Amino acid sequence: MNNPVRVAVTGAAGQIGYSLLFRIASGAMLGPDQPVILQLLEVTPALKALNGVVMELQDCAFPLLAGIVTTDDPMVAFKDADYALLVGAMPRKAGMERGDLLSANGGIFKPQGEAINAVASRDVKVLVVGNPANTNALIAQQNAPDLRPEQFTAMVRLDHNRALSQLSAKTGKPVSSIQRMTIWGNHSSTQYPDLSQTTVDGQPALSLVDQSWYEQEFIPTVAKRGAAIIEARGASSAASAASAAIDHMRDWALGTPEGSWVSMGIPSDGSYGVPEGLIYGFPVTVEGGQYRIVQGLEISDFSRSRMDATAQELTEERDAVRELGLVK
Numbered sequence: 001m002n003n004p005v006r007v008a009v010t011g012a013a014g015q016i017g018y019s020l021l022f023r024i025a026s027g028a029m030l031g032p033d034q035p036v037i038l039q040l041l042e043v044t045p046a047l048k049a050l051n052g053v054v055m056e057l058q059d060c061a062f063p064l065l066a067g068i069v070t071t072d073d074p075m076v077a078f079k080d081a082d083y084a085l086l087v088g089a090m091p092r093k094a095g096m097e098r099g100d101l102l103s104a105n106g107g108i109f110k111p112q113g114e115a116i117n118a119v120a121s122r123d124v125k126v127l128v129v130g131n132p133a134n135t136n137a138l139i140a141q142q143n144a145p146d147l148r149p150e151q152f153t154a155m156v157r158l159d160h161n162r163a164l165s166q167l168s169a170k171t172g173k174p175v176s177s178i179q180r181m182t183i184w185g186n187h188s189s190t191q192y193p194d195l196s197q198t199t200v201d202g203q204p205a206l207s208l209v210d211q212s213w214y215e216q217e218f219i220p221t222v223a224k225r226g227a228a229i230i231e232a233r234g235a236s237s238a239a240s241a242a243s244a245a246i247d248h249m250r251d252w253a254l255g256t257p258e259g260s261w262v263s264m265g266i267p268s269d270g271s272y273g274v275p276e277g278l279i280y281g282f283p284v285t286v287e288g289g290q291y292r293i294v295q296g297l298e299i300s301d302f303s304r305s306r307m308d309a310t311a312q313e314l315t316e317e318r319d320a321v322r323e324l325g326l327v328k
Protein backbone atom coordinates (compact mmCIF):
# COMPACT_ATOMS: atom_id res chain seq x y z
CA MET A 1 0.00 0.00 0.00
CA ASN A 2 1.30 3.49 -0.91
CA ASN A 3 1.43 6.45 1.48
CA PRO A 4 -1.77 8.53 1.38
CA VAL A 5 -2.00 11.41 -1.09
CA ARG A 6 -3.96 14.60 -0.50
CA VAL A 7 -6.90 15.33 -2.80
CA ALA A 8 -8.49 18.77 -2.53
CA VAL A 9 -12.05 19.17 -3.81
CA THR A 10 -13.87 22.51 -3.91
CA GLY A 11 -17.64 22.84 -3.94
CA ALA A 12 -17.65 19.57 -2.05
CA ALA A 13 -21.23 19.93 -0.76
CA GLY A 14 -22.63 20.52 -4.26
CA GLN A 15 -24.28 18.11 -6.67
CA ILE A 16 -21.10 17.04 -8.44
CA GLY A 17 -19.32 16.70 -5.10
CA TYR A 18 -21.99 14.29 -3.92
CA SER A 19 -21.06 11.85 -6.69
CA LEU A 20 -17.37 12.62 -6.91
CA LEU A 21 -16.18 12.23 -3.33
CA PHE A 22 -17.45 8.68 -2.93
CA ARG A 23 -15.71 7.55 -6.09
CA ILE A 24 -12.41 9.16 -5.12
CA ALA A 25 -12.62 7.54 -1.70
CA SER A 26 -13.45 4.14 -3.22
CA GLY A 27 -10.23 4.11 -5.27
CA ALA A 28 -11.85 4.71 -8.67
CA MET A 29 -9.61 7.71 -9.36
CA LEU A 30 -6.17 6.66 -8.18
CA GLY A 31 -6.42 2.90 -8.00
CA PRO A 32 -6.87 0.22 -5.34
CA ASP A 33 -3.44 0.70 -3.71
CA GLN A 34 -3.64 4.43 -3.15
CA PRO A 35 -5.07 5.75 0.14
CA VAL A 36 -6.41 9.31 -0.01
CA ILE A 37 -6.92 12.19 2.40
CA LEU A 38 -9.83 14.35 1.24
CA GLN A 39 -9.45 18.11 1.82
CA LEU A 40 -12.86 19.62 1.21
CA LEU A 41 -13.51 23.31 0.58
CA GLU A 42 -16.90 24.98 0.81
CA VAL A 43 -18.31 28.44 1.41
CA THR A 44 -19.08 29.00 5.10
CA PRO A 45 -22.90 28.61 4.84
CA ALA A 46 -22.46 25.18 3.19
CA LEU A 47 -20.20 23.72 5.90
CA LYS A 48 -23.14 22.20 7.76
CA ALA A 49 -24.33 20.36 4.65
CA LEU A 50 -20.73 19.35 3.98
CA ASN A 51 -20.60 17.83 7.42
CA GLY A 52 -23.55 15.63 6.43
CA VAL A 53 -21.65 14.44 3.37
CA VAL A 54 -18.66 13.67 5.58
CA MET A 55 -20.88 11.60 7.87
CA GLU A 56 -21.95 9.56 4.85
CA LEU A 57 -18.35 9.14 3.69
CA GLN A 58 -17.53 7.80 7.14
CA ASP A 59 -20.49 5.45 6.95
CA CYS A 60 -19.11 3.86 3.77
CA ALA A 61 -16.07 2.63 5.74
CA PHE A 62 -13.88 2.97 2.65
CA PRO A 63 -10.59 1.17 3.37
CA LEU A 64 -8.66 3.72 1.24
CA LEU A 65 -10.03 6.82 2.99
CA ALA A 66 -7.18 7.88 5.27
CA GLY A 67 -8.57 11.21 6.48
CA ILE A 68 -10.99 14.06 5.81
CA VAL A 69 -10.46 17.79 6.32
CA THR A 70 -13.33 20.27 5.87
CA THR A 71 -12.79 24.00 5.69
CA ASP A 72 -13.90 27.33 4.24
CA ASP A 73 -10.27 28.47 3.90
CA PRO A 74 -8.49 27.73 0.59
CA MET A 75 -5.10 27.88 2.37
CA VAL A 76 -6.20 24.90 4.47
CA ALA A 77 -7.92 23.00 1.65
CA PHE A 78 -4.97 23.18 -0.74
CA LYS A 79 -2.23 22.62 1.84
CA ASP A 80 0.21 20.05 0.38
CA ALA A 81 -2.49 18.90 -2.08
CA ASP A 82 -1.23 16.43 -4.68
CA TYR A 83 -4.46 16.68 -6.69
CA ALA A 84 -6.96 19.54 -6.77
CA LEU A 85 -10.40 19.31 -8.34
CA LEU A 86 -11.91 22.77 -8.63
CA VAL A 87 -15.63 22.12 -8.85
CA GLY A 88 -17.10 24.87 -6.65
CA ALA A 89 -18.86 27.46 -8.82
CA MET A 90 -22.37 28.42 -9.79
CA PRO A 91 -23.99 26.12 -12.41
CA ARG A 92 -25.88 27.64 -15.33
CA LYS A 93 -29.63 27.67 -15.63
CA ALA A 94 -31.82 27.05 -18.70
CA GLY A 95 -31.18 29.61 -21.44
CA MET A 96 -27.66 30.53 -20.34
CA GLU A 97 -24.41 29.79 -22.16
CA ARG A 98 -21.51 28.70 -19.96
CA GLY A 99 -19.65 31.91 -20.83
CA ASP A 100 -22.46 33.83 -19.08
CA LEU A 101 -21.00 32.52 -15.82
CA LEU A 102 -17.66 34.25 -16.32
CA SER A 103 -18.27 37.26 -14.15
CA ALA A 104 -20.09 35.25 -11.45
CA ASN A 105 -17.50 32.49 -11.25
CA GLY A 106 -14.24 33.95 -12.57
CA GLY A 107 -13.60 35.68 -9.26
CA ILE A 108 -13.51 32.36 -7.41
CA PHE A 109 -10.49 31.09 -9.34
CA LYS A 110 -8.04 33.95 -8.72
CA PRO A 111 -7.82 33.47 -4.95
CA GLN A 112 -7.86 29.71 -5.38
CA GLY A 113 -4.97 29.91 -7.87
CA GLU A 114 -3.09 32.09 -5.38
CA ALA A 115 -3.71 29.65 -2.55
CA ILE A 116 -2.62 26.67 -4.67
CA ASN A 117 0.51 28.62 -5.59
CA ALA A 118 1.23 29.30 -1.94
CA VAL A 119 0.59 25.96 -0.26
CA ALA A 120 -0.07 23.03 -2.62
CA SER A 121 2.48 20.32 -3.46
CA ARG A 122 4.93 21.65 -6.09
CA ASP A 123 3.74 18.80 -8.32
CA VAL A 124 0.00 19.32 -7.80
CA LYS A 125 -2.24 18.29 -10.67
CA VAL A 126 -5.20 20.68 -11.00
CA LEU A 127 -8.46 19.94 -12.82
CA VAL A 128 -11.00 22.73 -13.24
CA VAL A 129 -14.61 21.57 -13.59
CA GLY A 130 -16.49 24.75 -12.58
CA ASN A 131 -17.75 26.66 -15.64
CA PRO A 132 -16.61 28.22 -17.86
CA ALA A 133 -13.99 25.56 -17.15
CA ASN A 134 -11.28 26.43 -19.70
CA THR A 135 -11.11 30.09 -18.81
CA ASN A 136 -11.42 29.44 -15.08
CA ALA A 137 -8.42 27.12 -15.43
CA LEU A 138 -6.55 29.93 -17.16
CA ILE A 139 -7.38 32.28 -14.28
CA ALA A 140 -6.17 29.80 -11.64
CA GLN A 141 -3.01 29.09 -13.66
CA GLN A 142 -2.16 32.75 -14.21
CA ASN A 143 -2.42 33.37 -10.48
CA ALA A 144 -0.04 30.54 -9.63
CA PRO A 145 3.23 31.79 -11.14
CA ASP A 146 5.47 29.48 -9.08
CA LEU A 147 3.93 26.35 -10.58
CA ARG A 148 4.30 25.01 -14.11
CA PRO A 149 1.51 26.14 -16.47
CA GLU A 150 0.85 22.56 -17.56
CA GLN A 151 -0.20 21.64 -14.02
CA PHE A 152 -3.55 23.39 -14.74
CA THR A 153 -6.13 21.60 -16.88
CA ALA A 154 -9.82 21.91 -17.71
CA MET A 155 -12.41 19.21 -18.18
CA VAL A 156 -13.56 18.33 -21.69
CA ARG A 157 -13.79 14.65 -20.77
CA LEU A 158 -17.55 14.79 -20.30
CA ASP A 159 -17.84 15.97 -23.91
CA HIS A 160 -15.43 13.20 -24.95
CA ASN A 161 -17.52 10.57 -23.18
CA ARG A 162 -20.75 11.97 -24.65
CA ALA A 163 -19.20 11.74 -28.12
CA LEU A 164 -18.18 8.10 -27.53
CA SER A 165 -21.68 7.26 -26.38
CA GLN A 166 -23.42 8.97 -29.33
CA LEU A 167 -21.16 7.22 -31.86
CA SER A 168 -21.60 3.91 -30.10
CA ALA A 169 -25.39 4.23 -30.27
CA LYS A 170 -25.31 5.20 -33.95
CA THR A 171 -23.01 2.37 -35.06
CA GLY A 172 -24.31 -0.27 -32.64
CA LYS A 173 -20.73 -0.97 -31.54
CA PRO A 174 -19.56 -0.86 -27.93
CA VAL A 175 -17.82 2.23 -26.60
CA SER A 176 -14.73 0.09 -26.06
CA SER A 177 -14.40 -0.44 -29.82
CA ILE A 178 -13.98 3.32 -30.42
CA GLN A 179 -10.52 4.91 -30.52
CA ARG A 180 -9.00 8.27 -31.47
CA MET A 181 -11.90 10.52 -30.45
CA THR A 182 -11.02 14.18 -29.91
CA ILE A 183 -12.80 17.17 -28.41
CA TRP A 184 -10.97 20.26 -29.61
CA GLY A 185 -11.28 23.62 -27.91
CA ASN A 186 -13.70 25.04 -25.39
CA HIS A 187 -16.12 23.18 -23.12
CA SER A 188 -18.94 25.16 -24.71
CA SER A 189 -21.26 24.98 -27.69
CA THR A 190 -18.34 25.95 -29.99
CA GLN A 191 -16.38 22.79 -29.10
CA TYR A 192 -15.42 20.56 -32.00
CA PRO A 193 -16.07 16.85 -31.45
CA ASP A 194 -13.89 15.48 -34.27
CA LEU A 195 -14.64 12.13 -35.92
CA SER A 196 -12.15 12.58 -38.73
CA GLN A 197 -9.48 10.56 -36.90
CA THR A 198 -11.85 8.22 -35.06
CA THR A 199 -12.00 4.49 -35.62
CA VAL A 200 -14.66 1.95 -34.67
CA ASP A 201 -13.31 -1.60 -34.51
CA GLY A 202 -10.39 -0.28 -36.56
CA GLN A 203 -12.64 1.13 -39.32
CA PRO A 204 -12.74 4.90 -39.98
CA ALA A 205 -15.84 6.23 -38.21
CA LEU A 206 -16.65 8.50 -41.12
CA SER A 207 -16.95 5.47 -43.40
CA LEU A 208 -19.73 4.14 -41.13
CA VAL A 209 -21.90 7.27 -40.75
CA ASP A 210 -22.89 9.86 -43.31
CA GLN A 211 -21.49 13.36 -43.35
CA SER A 212 -24.89 14.97 -42.75
CA TRP A 213 -25.40 12.94 -39.54
CA TYR A 214 -21.88 13.95 -38.45
CA GLU A 215 -22.36 17.66 -39.11
CA GLN A 216 -26.05 18.14 -38.38
CA GLU A 217 -26.73 15.67 -35.59
CA PHE A 218 -23.59 14.36 -33.94
CA ILE A 219 -21.70 17.64 -33.44
CA PRO A 220 -24.68 19.68 -32.16
CA THR A 221 -25.93 16.84 -29.95
CA VAL A 222 -22.57 16.53 -28.21
CA ALA A 223 -21.99 20.28 -28.04
CA LYS A 224 -25.45 21.02 -26.63
CA ARG A 225 -25.82 17.98 -24.39
CA GLY A 226 -25.30 20.02 -21.23
CA ALA A 227 -28.26 22.25 -22.13
CA ALA A 228 -30.39 19.19 -22.94
CA ILE A 229 -29.66 17.73 -19.50
CA ILE A 230 -30.59 21.01 -17.80
CA GLU A 231 -33.82 21.07 -19.77
CA ALA A 232 -34.69 17.46 -18.86
CA ARG A 233 -33.46 17.30 -15.29
CA GLY A 234 -34.01 20.88 -14.20
CA ALA A 235 -30.41 20.90 -12.97
CA SER A 236 -27.07 20.54 -14.72
CA SER A 237 -25.32 17.22 -15.19
CA ALA A 238 -23.71 16.02 -12.01
CA ALA A 239 -23.10 12.26 -11.86
CA SER A 240 -21.79 12.19 -15.44
CA ALA A 241 -19.61 15.23 -14.73
CA ALA A 242 -18.20 13.55 -11.63
CA SER A 243 -17.54 10.38 -13.62
CA ALA A 244 -15.69 12.36 -16.29
CA ALA A 245 -13.60 14.09 -13.62
CA ILE A 246 -12.61 10.68 -12.28
CA ASP A 247 -11.66 9.56 -15.81
CA HIS A 248 -9.61 12.72 -16.44
CA MET A 249 -7.63 12.48 -13.20
CA ARG A 250 -7.20 8.70 -13.38
CA ASP A 251 -5.74 8.87 -16.87
CA TRP A 252 -3.50 11.83 -15.96
CA ALA A 253 -2.21 10.06 -12.85
CA LEU A 254 -2.03 6.48 -14.11
CA GLY A 255 -1.62 6.90 -17.89
CA THR A 256 -3.59 6.15 -21.04
CA PRO A 257 -3.62 2.61 -22.44
CA GLU A 258 -1.18 1.84 -25.28
CA GLY A 259 -2.50 2.97 -28.65
CA SER A 260 -5.37 5.13 -27.34
CA TRP A 261 -5.78 8.80 -26.56
CA VAL A 262 -8.15 10.99 -24.54
CA SER A 263 -9.18 14.65 -24.66
CA MET A 264 -7.95 17.11 -22.04
CA GLY A 265 -8.21 20.90 -21.80
CA ILE A 266 -4.55 21.94 -21.49
CA PRO A 267 -2.42 25.02 -22.14
CA SER A 268 -1.73 25.25 -25.87
CA ASP A 269 1.93 25.08 -26.89
CA GLY A 270 0.95 26.34 -30.35
CA SER A 271 0.34 22.83 -31.74
CA TYR A 272 -2.12 22.72 -34.63
CA GLY A 273 -2.03 26.50 -34.88
CA VAL A 274 -3.91 26.99 -31.60
CA PRO A 275 -2.83 30.30 -29.99
CA GLU A 276 -0.26 29.58 -27.32
CA GLY A 277 -1.46 29.74 -23.73
CA LEU A 278 -5.18 29.17 -24.29
CA ILE A 279 -6.57 26.26 -22.27
CA TYR A 280 -7.84 24.23 -25.19
CA GLY A 281 -9.10 20.67 -25.66
CA PHE A 282 -6.48 18.51 -27.39
CA PRO A 283 -5.98 14.80 -28.02
CA VAL A 284 -3.37 13.60 -25.51
CA THR A 285 -1.57 10.49 -24.37
CA VAL A 286 -0.24 10.20 -20.83
CA GLU A 287 2.78 8.37 -19.51
CA GLY A 288 4.46 8.71 -16.12
CA GLY A 289 2.00 11.45 -15.06
CA GLN A 290 2.90 13.68 -18.04
CA TYR A 291 0.52 14.33 -20.89
CA ARG A 292 1.60 14.91 -24.47
CA ILE A 293 -0.40 16.29 -27.38
CA VAL A 294 -0.85 13.74 -30.16
CA GLN A 295 1.10 15.19 -33.09
CA GLY A 296 0.99 14.77 -36.83
CA LEU A 297 -2.78 14.52 -37.37
CA GLU A 298 -4.05 15.72 -40.70
CA ILE A 299 -6.40 18.68 -40.32
CA SER A 300 -9.05 19.11 -43.02
CA ASP A 301 -10.50 22.49 -43.99
CA PHE A 302 -13.69 21.55 -42.11
CA SER A 303 -11.71 20.74 -38.97
CA ARG A 304 -9.60 23.89 -39.34
CA SER A 305 -12.62 26.19 -39.39
CA ARG A 306 -14.18 24.47 -36.36
CA MET A 307 -10.91 24.53 -34.43
CA ASP A 308 -10.39 28.22 -35.22
CA ALA A 309 -13.93 29.15 -34.18
CA THR A 310 -13.58 27.60 -30.73
CA ALA A 311 -10.09 29.15 -30.32
CA GLN A 312 -11.61 32.52 -31.20
CA GLU A 313 -14.21 32.12 -28.44
CA LEU A 314 -11.50 31.24 -25.92
CA THR A 315 -9.49 34.28 -26.99
CA GLU A 316 -12.55 36.45 -26.36
CA GLU A 317 -13.09 34.87 -22.93
CA ARG A 318 -9.43 35.54 -22.10
CA ASP A 319 -9.84 39.19 -23.14
CA ALA A 320 -12.95 39.47 -20.96
CA VAL A 321 -11.21 38.14 -17.84
CA ARG A 322 -8.24 40.39 -18.55
CA GLU A 323 -10.62 43.32 -18.39
CA LEU A 324 -11.92 42.03 -15.06
CA GLY A 325 -8.30 42.04 -13.83
CA LEU A 326 -8.30 38.27 -13.25
CA VAL A 327 -5.38 37.52 -15.59
CA LYS A 328 -2.47 39.59 -16.92
Ligand SMILES: NC(=O)C1=CN([C@@H]2O[C@H](COP(=O)(O)OP(=O)(O)OC[C@H]3O[C@@H](n4cnc5c(N)ncnc54)[C@H](O)[C@@H]3O)[C@@H](O)[C@H]2O)C=CC1
Pocket residue numbers: 010011012013014015016017041042043046087088089090091092108128129130131132133155156158159187236237238241
Ligand atom coordinates in the same frame (compact mmCIF):
# COMPACT_ATOMS: atom_id res chain seq x y z
N1 LIG B 1 -16.68 21.00 -17.08
C1 LIG B 1 -17.78 20.27 -17.14
O1 LIG B 1 -17.90 19.36 -17.98
C2 LIG B 1 -18.94 20.49 -16.20
C3 LIG B 1 -18.92 21.56 -15.34
N2 LIG B 1 -19.97 21.79 -14.48
C4 LIG B 1 -19.87 22.95 -13.60
O2 LIG B 1 -19.43 22.53 -12.30
C5 LIG B 1 -19.82 23.51 -11.35
C6 LIG B 1 -20.44 22.86 -10.11
O3 LIG B 1 -21.65 22.23 -10.48
P1 LIG B 1 -22.63 21.60 -9.38
O4 LIG B 1 -21.88 20.74 -8.43
O5 LIG B 1 -23.76 21.02 -10.13
O6 LIG B 1 -23.12 22.92 -8.65
P2 LIG B 1 -23.76 23.07 -7.18
O7 LIG B 1 -24.34 24.44 -7.12
O8 LIG B 1 -24.60 21.89 -6.83
O9 LIG B 1 -22.47 23.00 -6.25
C7 LIG B 1 -21.48 23.98 -6.29
C8 LIG B 1 -20.92 24.10 -4.89
O10 LIG B 1 -19.82 24.99 -4.93
C9 LIG B 1 -19.83 25.71 -3.74
N3 LIG B 1 -19.03 26.93 -3.90
C10 LIG B 1 -19.37 28.11 -4.46
N4 LIG B 1 -18.36 28.98 -4.39
C11 LIG B 1 -17.34 28.35 -3.79
C12 LIG B 1 -16.02 28.73 -3.42
N5 LIG B 1 -15.58 29.96 -3.66
N6 LIG B 1 -15.25 27.81 -2.81
C13 LIG B 1 -15.70 26.57 -2.55
N7 LIG B 1 -16.94 26.16 -2.87
C14 LIG B 1 -17.75 27.03 -3.48
C15 LIG B 1 -21.31 25.98 -3.47
O11 LIG B 1 -21.53 26.30 -2.10
C16 LIG B 1 -21.93 24.65 -3.88
O12 LIG B 1 -22.04 23.76 -2.79
C17 LIG B 1 -20.75 24.47 -12.10
O13 LIG B 1 -20.00 25.62 -12.50
C18 LIG B 1 -21.16 23.68 -13.31
O14 LIG B 1 -21.53 24.50 -14.39
C19 LIG B 1 -21.04 20.94 -14.44
C20 LIG B 1 -21.09 19.85 -15.27
C21 LIG B 1 -20.06 19.57 -16.23
Ligand SMILES: O=C([O-])CC(=O)C(=O)O
Pocket residue numbers: 091092098131158225226227229236237
Ligand atom coordinates in the same frame (compact mmCIF):
# COMPACT_ATOMS: atom_id res chain seq x y z
O1 LIG C 1 -24.02 22.44 -19.38
C1 LIG C 1 -23.76 22.84 -18.23
O2 LIG C 1 -23.98 23.97 -17.82
C2 LIG C 1 -23.09 21.86 -17.32
C3 LIG C 1 -21.99 21.31 -18.12
O3 LIG C 1 -20.95 21.93 -18.28
C4 LIG C 1 -22.27 20.12 -18.92
O4 LIG C 1 -23.21 19.38 -18.63
O5 LIG C 1 -21.53 19.91 -19.87
